Amino acid sequence: MTVWEMVKKAVEDVTCQSENPVVAEKQIKEYILNHYPGTNPATIINQIMFCSVNRQSRVNDPKNQRQIICNREFDFLYRPNINTPEVVMYNPNEHGQWEIALSNDAKFIVRRTDDETIITDHGIAENNDLAFALEAHLRDFISKNLSTIGNLTLFENGVEYSTDVGNIDILTKNENDEFVVIELKLHRGEDAALGQVQRYMGWIKENLADNGNVYGMIIGKSITKKLKYAVSVAQNITLFEYSMTFSVAEAMLS
Numbered sequence: 444m445t446v447w448e449m450v451k452k453a454v455e456d457v458t459c460q461s462e463n464p465v466v467a468e469k470q471i472k473e474y475i476l477n478h479y480p481g482t483n484p485a486t487i488i489n490q491i492m493f494c495s496v497n498r499q500s501r502v503n504d505p506k507n508q509r510q511i512i513c514n515r516e517f518d519f520l521y522r523p524n525i526n527t528p529e530v531v532m533y534n535p536n537e538h539g540q541w542e543i544a545l546s547n548d549a550k551f552i553v554r555r556t557d558d559e560t561i562i563t564d565h566g567i568a569e570n571n572d573l574a575f576a577l578e579a580h581l582r583d584f585i586s587k588n589l590s591t592i593g594n595l596t597l598f599e600n601g602v603e604y605s606t607d608v609g610n611i612d613i614l615t616k617n618e619n620d621e622f623v624v625i626e627l628k629l630h631r632g633e634d635a636a637l638g639q640v641q642r643y644m645g646w647i648k649e650n651l652a653d654n655g656n657v658y659g660m661i662i663g664k665s666i667t668k669k670l671k672y673a674v675s676v677a678q679n680i681t682l683f684e685y686s687m688t689f690s691v692a693e694a695m696l697s
Contacts, residue, residue, distance in 0.1 A: 446482060446490045447517045449475045454520070454532060468528040469607045484650060485599070492605040495520040496533050496541040500603030500610060502551040512556070513541040528607060550583075581627055581685070585662065586613050592625075592660065592683055594618045606650070611643045621656045622647045628663035628670075636661050637673050640680060 444452075453474040457466050472487045493504050496513040506517075514535075521533040535541075539555040546552045586602045589595040595615040598604070604614035613625035624643045628636040640659040648657045659680040661670070666682045674680050 444479070446475075446486050447494050449479055449482065450487065450490050450494060451517075451519055453478075454530065458532070464531045465523065465529050466531070468530065471530075472607065488605045488607065489600075491520065491530065492603075492610075494518065495522055495530060497522055497525065497538070497553060499553050500605060501553065502543060503600045503602055507543055508551055509543065510545050510551075511543050513543065526609070528609060581662075582612050585625065585627075589615060592662070593623075595623055598622065606643065606646050608642050608646050609639070611647075614647070617658070619656075621658060622652050623658045623660060625660045625662065628661050628666075636663070637670065637677065637680070641677065644679070 450471055453471045454466050457470050457474055458464055468488065468491050471491060472484055475482050475487050476484065492498050493501050493507070494517050495501060496518050501507050513533075518541075519533050520530045521538045522530055533541075541553060542556050544552055544554055582602060585592070586597060589597070595617055598614045598616050601614050602612075604611040611624055612627050615623045615625060617623050622644075624640055624647060626636060626640040626643070640661055644657045644659050648654055657679065660683060661674070661680065662683045662685060663670075664685060666684050671682065674682055
């Protein structure tokens, strides 16, 4: 039995026992570990993401890197609230028909077939910045240029890494083989950004790092003094600011 099939059985059984259609991803993981000992917990979380039709991070898997209507056997989960790690069984009549499409800039995106709205795993994308109108653009750029912020390498697929407590923007390891959690502060306030990265660091420390050192980075266009003060008394967290330039020139025949 594949892990995604374990996920499906877990959702069906938990739903039947509780008579509640909403299942926490933590419940799915616990069910599988009880019924199928030895299954990798990180694989379970990744397969939940892989099977959720409205999760943008599902396109990180090669099987989802294609234009397709989401009606395959493993397209069976839906997140009612994209920011809450809970799922229901996907019903196109109730949740709309979802697809994996190719955006104008040749990136795979998840969306409803009747809607041009692009979904990120933090919610609906907003035009807050000209160059990085979508948080995913900045996330992808940084993940492919990690040398700009340190001697880091991606951990597994690393981008939008799924955990029991939410999705980490970028999960990496440093030269000492220690985990480094990278979070982008684009649509979240200072307190939310700091609390989020600390929550992810705590989860990594307990579940993947075997209580070893875990570090955090917060990257934003403009880091406020409030956040600098907060991080000054937080352990193992550093702040980075990004900058960019953008220009347009008329194209003319010479």
